[in-house]
Amino acid sequence: MSQPTEHRNENFIKFDQVTKRYADGTVAVDNLTFDVAEGELVTLVGPSGCGKTTTMKMVNRLIEPTEGRILLDGEDIATVDPVVLRRRIGYVIQQVGLFPHKTILENTATVPRLLGWQKAKGRSRAAELLELVGLDPSVHGDRYPDQLSGGQRQRVGVARALAADPPVLLMDEPFGAVDPVVREHLQNEFLRLQAEVRKTVLFVTHDIEEAVRLGDRIAVYGSGRIEQFDPPAKVLGAPATPYVADFVGADRGLKRLSVTPIELDDLEQPPLVRLDDTLARAAEKMAADEARWAVVLDDRGALHGWVSADSVNTAGDGTVRDRARRMDAWLPLGAPLKQAFSTMLQYDAGWVAVEEGERFLGVLTPAKLHEALRRSIDAEERAIPRSAVELETVTDI
Numbered sequence: 001m002s003q004p005t006e007h008r009n010e011n012f013i014k015f016d017q018v019t020k021r022y023a024d025g026t027v028a029v030d031n032l033t034f035d036v037a038e039g040e041l042v043t044l045v046g047p048s049g050c051g052k053t054t055t056m057k058m059v060n061r062l063i064e065p066t067e068g069r070i071l072l073d074g075e076d077i078a079t080v081d082p083v084v085l086r087r088r089i090g091y092v093i094q095q096v097g098l099f100p101h102k103t104i105l106e107n108t109a110t111v112p113r114l115l116g117w118q119k120a121k122g123r124s125r126a127a128e129l130l131e132l133v134g135l136d137p138s139v140h141g142d143r144y145p146d147q148l149s150g151g152q153r154q155r156v157g158v159a160r161a162l163a164a165d166p167p168v169l170l171m172d173e174p175f176g177a178v179d180p181v182v183r184e185h186l187q188n189e190f191l192r193l194q195a196e197v198r199k200t201v202l203f204v205t206h207d208i209e210e211a212v213r214l215g216d217r218i219a220v221y222g223s224g225r226i227e228q229f230d231p232p233a234k235v236l237g238a239p240a241t242p243y244v245a246d247f248v249g250a251d252r253g254l255k256r257l258s259v260t261p262i263e264l265d266d267l268e269q270p271p272l273v274r275l276d277d278t279l280a281r282a283a284e285k286m287a288a289d290e291a292r293w294a295v296v297l298d299d300r301g302a303l304h305g306w307v308s309a310d311s312v313n314t315a316g317d318g319t320v321r322d323r324a325r326r327m328d329a330w331l332p333l334g335a336p337l338k339q340a341f342s343t344m345l346q347y348d349a350g351w352v353a354v355e356e357g358e359r360f361l362g363v364l365t366p367a368k369l370h371e372a373l374r375r376s377i378d379a380e381e382r383a384i385p386r387s388a389v390e391l392e393t394v395t396d397i
């Protein structure tokens, strides 16, 4: 199902000077030009009435442009029969529109059945899809839509849109009607799913947090126009216009936490001791670094926990194993800073260990996290690597 990225078409969906003027004269979309790469997830974000839905519905020809062309994989969609076109495009909307008198399995198999698949093949494909979106077909498959929660119904909507394996997905506020906790859950699941199926996705939302979390790139809409079309970190770090800065909000520094990865240069290197080291040896290492604690690694070099200088100094003979405390707060390199921050809070810890595979790389402290965030903003504005940013002052927390 996945597309080989090396052959990725950089303009899989192409908007070429597209304008939509409704009969009453409203210009919903004004001379829009942008490209979406194959396998890319682009979020369209902006206030109500700015033209996001109109943009999206022109792709599956529910709305026809007044001027300009839209190309899908090089083909002008105006020349394609809309019914044929829509088979290549999955469509997920907020009010999922499941058939109330059909079971979940039958609902999911709707498109394969329309395409003339055998019933058994359609059902097995539907079961596969339900599993993919996190619903157990043996539990939920024979239920009816009103026997599912709102979040579960949205998942069925996604499964149904994927059923005929279309290369393109259009999603119009698909998670807009569920509460924030369920929404975050659905977003994470959708990201996991997208990593697997690699569809080319246009995703409409009015929620900047959602746009940032999901998009490979974000199109920030003003009235009928795109004000900025960039990756999330760039939109947050270097808003192209005062309008975008205002739209992404004063707390954009905070939002950046979720799109800024932990890098090797962000890590501190506390003294390292092994479980089998003697306490005397551990005390020596910490004294040499004037450190109040050391990270404890197990025999394989993976994180075991930590040991404090106090507990080592006051002990007699023995090994670190006797005094070490377990520490489960660790993250992989590249995890977002936001995850590091919430892990620190969850474990009430002054640091988190960062690993690659099972190899311990160093620790991230609150001061380093703050520094990484400041560097990333500066780096984005000046288009230089984060490690190249010189900070004038670094606040110790």
Ligand SMILES: Nc1ncnc2c1ncn2[C@@H]1O[C@H](COP(=O)(O)OP(=O)(O)OP(=O)(O)O)[C@@H](O)[C@H]1O
Binding pocket: 022, 023, 024, 026, 027, 028, 046, 047, 048, 049, 050, 051, 052, 053, 054, 055, 206
């Ligand atoms: N059929 C129509 N006739 C006239 N004007 C329309 C029609 N459909 C939409 N519009 C207008 O076009 C503009 C863009 O609408 P659109 O639905 O694309 O916006 P949107 O960004 O998706 O908004 P929302 O987030 O509220 O769904 C709005 O001013 C809207 O009132």
